Amino acid sequence: MSEHDRKHDRINPVPLPTDQELVLKVIPMPGDCNANGDIFGGWVMAQVDLAGSVLPARHVRGRMATVAVNQFIFKQAVRVGDILSFFSCVERIGRTSITVKVEVFAERFRSQGEYFKVTEASLTYVAIDDMGKPTPIAGRA
Secondary structure (H helix, E strand, O other): OOHHHHHHHOOOOEOOOOOOEEEEEEOOOHHHEOOOOOEOHHHHHHHHHHHHHHHHHHHHOOOEEEEEEEEEEEOOOOOOOOEEEEEEEEEEEOOOEEEEEEEEEEEOOOOOOOEEEEEEEEEEEEEEOOOOOEOOOOOOO
16 A cells, blocks of 8 residues: 555544444455446445335334445445444435445454545435335334
8 A cells, every 4th residue: 555545545434323233244344446446336225225225114113225326426436345334324214115224334444443535425215015106104104
């Protein structure tokens, strides 16, 4: 790792959120890399989608689908060996849909105990019936 990479790793450590729930922790591996040697953005997006579905599942208690990625921001690269912590909170509950915010923090392999926000996103999930049609969320009819 170059001196520039080490300095970049130490830019803006932040505290972990206390007003959101930790919904997923994962460590990306070499097979998850893109051609630049960083973790493939699509892999991060898939993990965010999984993490984002945790809280809505508690409300829907049945089938649901991701219907929108409202916002997705990659703030810093994710590297092999980073310990990623995914925090989520419900932003809005509608009649058939739930929008959540997901924030991803990396604990760098070489700087344990310091966290860096690497990604933030807003996703919307919709409750669906057995035919795949939107259905009211329990208590929201």
